[in-house]
Amino acid sequence: MSKCFYITTAIDYVNGQPHLGHAYEKIIADVIARSRRSLGQAVFFLTGLDEHGQKVQQAAQAEKRNPQEYCDALAADWQAFAQKLALTNNDFVRTTQPRHKEFVQATLATLNDAGHFYKATYTGFYSAKEETFLTEKDRLPDGTFDASYGEVVELREDNYYFKLGAHQQWLIDTIEANPDFIAPSYRRNEVLGFLKNHTLEDLCISRPVARLNWGIPLPFDPEFVTYVWFDALVNYTSIAKAHQELGLWPADIHVIGKDIVKFHAVYWPIMLKAMGLPLPKQILVHGWWQKDGAKISKSTGNVVDPVAVINEWGLDAFRYYVLRELDIGPDGNWTDPGFRSRYQAELANGLGNLVNRSLSMLKRYRNGVVPAKSNDLAADAAKAADETRAWLRQSQLQAALQSIWGLVNRANKYVDETAPFKLAKDPAQAQRLDDVLYNLAESCRVLAVLLNPFLPGTSAKIYAQLGLTNAPDQLADATWGGLPAGHTIGEPAPLFPRKDV
Ligand code: MSP
Numbered sequence: 001m002s003k004c005f006y007i008t009t010a011i012d013y014v015n016g017q018p019h020l021g022h023a024y025e026k027i028i029a030d031v032i033a034r035s036r037r038s039l040g041q042a043v044f045f046l047t048g049l050d051e052h053g054q055k056v057q058q059a060a061q062a063e064k065r066n067p068q069e070y071c072d073a074l075a076a077d078w079q080a081f082a083q084k085l086a087l088t089n090n091d092f093v094r095t096t097q098p099r100h101k102e103f104v105q106a107t108l109a110t111l112n113d114a115g116h117f118y119k120a121t122y123t124g125f126y127s128a129k130e131e132t133f134l135t136e137k138d139r140l141p142d143g144t145f146d147a148s149y150g151e152v153v154e155l156r157e158d159n160y161y162f163k164l165g166a167h168q169q170w171l172i173d174t175i176e177a178n179p180d181f182i183a184p185s186y187r188r189n190e191v192l193g194f195l196k197n198h199t200l201e202d203l204c205i206s207r208p209v210a211r212l213n214w215g216i217p218l219p220f221d222p223e224f225v226t227y228v229w230f231d232a233l234v235n236y237t238s239i240a241k242a243h244q245e246l247g248l249w250p251a252d253i254h255v256i257g258k259d260i261v262k263f264h265a266v267y268w269p270i271m272l273k274a275m276g277l278p279l280p281k282q283i284l285v286h287g288w289w290q291k292d293g294a295k296i297s298k299s300t301g302n303v304v305d306p307v308a309v310i311n312e313w314g315l316d317a318f319r320y321y322v323l324r325e326l327d328i329g330p331d332g333n334w335t336d337p338g339f340r341s342r343y344q345a346e347l348a349n350g351l352g353n354l355v356n357r358s359l360s361m362l363k364r365y366r367n368g369v370v371p372a373k374s375n376d377l378a379a380d381a382a383k384a385a386d387e388t389r390a391w392l393r394q395s396q397l398q399a400a401l402q403s404i405w406g407l408v409n410r411a412n413k414y415v416d417e418t419a420p421f422k423l424a425k426d427p428a429q430a431q432r433l434d435d436v437l438y439n440l441a442e443s444c445r446v447l448a449v450l451l452n453p454f455l456p457g458t459s460a461k462i463y464a465q466l467g468l469t470n471a472p473d474q475l476a477d478a479t480w481g482g483l484p485a486g487h488t489i490g491e492p493a494p495l496f497p498r499k500d501v
Contacts, residue, residue: 004042006248007033008236010256011050011093014074015059018081020289020296020304020334021257024322028286028397029255030087031323034453035392035400037088038475044248046239047082048093049075053228054131057214067214071096084307086315086456091243093235095216103238104231105219107275108205112220116274117160117205119221126155131212160206160224167270168200174269180282182265183395184329187258187285191265203267205230233268237277251280253395258285258331284395287331289322304334316455317343317496320401323454327398343496350408351447351458352496357415358440359465359492365424368467370441370487371434378480380410381446385478388450392475397454404450411443441466442483449478458495465490 009029012022026047033045050056051071060070075094082089093100111117125134129150138145145152172195175181175188182188206224207215215225240248256264264283272279291302310318321339324346326332362368387403414436423433448462449472463472466483467490 004044004246004248005033005036006044006240006251007036007046007253007255008251009047010254010260011048011095011232011235012078013053013055014049014051014071014078015055016298017074018078018306019298020291020306020322023081023085023306023318024289024326025255025257025286026082026085026087027319027322028284028328029253030085030089031319031397031453032253032255032392032395033088034456034473035475038449038453038473039389039392040474040476044091044243044246045087045089046091046093046236047087047089048091048235048239049078049095050228050232050235051075051094051096052215052226052231054212054214055228057212058131060214068096081307084310084315085319091239093239095231095235099242100235100238101216103241104216104226104234107234107237108226108230109219111162111274114274117162118202119158119160121156121158122204123154123156125152126157127152157208157211159204159208160218160221161202162205162230162271162274164200164203164267164270167273168195170273171195171266171269174279175265178279181279182261182283183285186329187261187265187283191261194262195266200266203227203230229263229267230271233263233271236280237272237275250278253282253284254280255284255286258287261285284328286328287326289326289332289334291334293333309339313339313343313499314457314496316458317347320347320455323397324401328395340499344498346405346408348496348498350405350412351451352494354408354412354415354440355444355447355462355465356492356494358411358437358444359489361420361424362437362441362489363492365420365433366437368489370483370485370489371438372485373442373481373483374435374438375480376435377407377411377414377439377443380407381443381478381480383407385446385450385475388478389475392453400450401454404447404454407443407447407450411440411447414439414443438483438485441489442480445472445483446478446480448472449475461493461495465492 007029009025029045033043036043057067060067079092127134127149134145140146175192182191205227206218207227209223209225213225216231218224218226236251237249254264269279290296291304294302296303321342384403384407388400391400391403418436420433420436423429444462445466448459452459452472459472467488
């Protein structure tokens with residue numbers, strides 16, 4: 001059997017509630033996971049939470065809670081959120097789990113024994129307020145630091161460093177030799193530009209317990225905990241190890257946002273090289289959402305609450321909008337009018353209307369019994385299916401939806417051209433009406449199969465309304481002619497209720 005297709009998301013900091021950006025990334029990964037399964041591959045989809053480090057410790061402190069209890073409480077919310085999005089993840093990692101912590105410690109011990117780390121004293125300017133060291137670059141033109149850093153003091157601190165610099169040329173060569181390693185290509189060019197124009201500094205992989213204790217202790221020095229990014233990145237391999245029998249590593253795709261490319265495309269490959277492990281096949285980088293042209297921000301109230309949108313419009317409408325509106329790569333802009341307009345035009349009037357009138361007419365004119373096969377739309381359906389399969393193999397989700405809507409629009413136009421309600425009035429046109437009704441019902445069936453990775457609920461409803469009892473979850477079933485003559489369909493019902501807005 002071929003290797004399991006292993007896809008991951010970034011693991012989210014558990015320092016608040018999930019928002020649109022988190023939802024978007026997880027839906028991208030879910031659609032890729034579902035489409036690979038639909039293409040017949042075995043898939044393992046991992047998502048989860050990044051629970052250590054300063055951000056989480058501070059969030060827990062702000063609520064006067066012990067960090068582990070704080071994480072446990074929020075992790076339940078995030079897992080419920082994953083279900084709300086209908087994610088088909090096969091596991092959910094939390095970096096405070098023993099299976100992960102033990103793997104991180106074993107990795108650190110091995111790398112330390114192999115001489116990848118050294119201890120050094122760093123002297124620098126430290127902002128206690130931001131809990132971060134500042135560099136010369138952070139100075140204002142007058143030599144001071146911005147007031148937002150609070151009091152800045154000179155601090156000496158011992159830490160452990162990972163020798164990254166030694167691998168810089170190797171990384172450049174590797175990225176150049178593997179054009180698909182970082183996608184889209186402009187992200188790859190940015191990474192190459194960075195690597196060719198900067199000397200990589202060694203990576204500080206520890207924090208003194210005195211300054212930050214919410215982390216995984218270094219196995220070789222209890223005065224330190226592991227830097228949160230070293231801990232977090234390792235999740236992709238700790239969980240692969242936890243499912244050793246599946247042979248997950250190397251991962252096929254890491255889905256991440258544009259702000260964390262350096263961690264995934266620079267630090268992580270070098271860490272893996274040091275660990276003696278092969279690199280993931282692809283780092284797929286998505287852009288960031290804004291709302292109404294401005295940064296999403298809790299403090300200004302400029303937010304999209306995915307749960308509220310889902311409760312009002314349905315999960316599939318939410319999944320559809322984020323994937324159709326924004327290609328994987330550029331930044332996007334959520335607007336409520338834009339959302340409503342896609343809902344009305346593409347879901348309610350486009351797909352919903354097609355399915356509803358096709359099945360209602362079959363019910364009304366033929367008692368719901370599927371006529372003999374006819375091929376008017378066979379070529380259109382084959383085109384949509386071929387294109388969709390090809391786009392899905394390249395994780396081009398927006399393009400796949402465009403191909404699918406090619407068939408939605410073609411079939412709706414076919415209703416207008418053939419006017420079955422007129423044919424129904426003329427007994428001499430009975431054969432023609434049979435043909436039209438077959439083409440429409442079968443197009444709906446093909447659409448259910450193609451849509452399954454994107455809109456799983458809608459896809460299942462279409463199959464149920466068609467009276468089909470198998471699942472629409474194999475793209476091979478998108479082949480024209482699957483509806484057998486004589487089969488009786490189920491009850492048509494609107495898929496996307498029209499909303500008065
Ligand atoms: N914990 C780290 C990731 C560790 S991965 C080994 C982290 N967490 S995060 O919660 O800040 O972000 C998680 C993901 O959400 C990132 O990929 C990030 O790019 C994405 N997004 C956060 N805000 C976003 C938007 N406004 N729009 C789209 N994605 C956004 O970074």
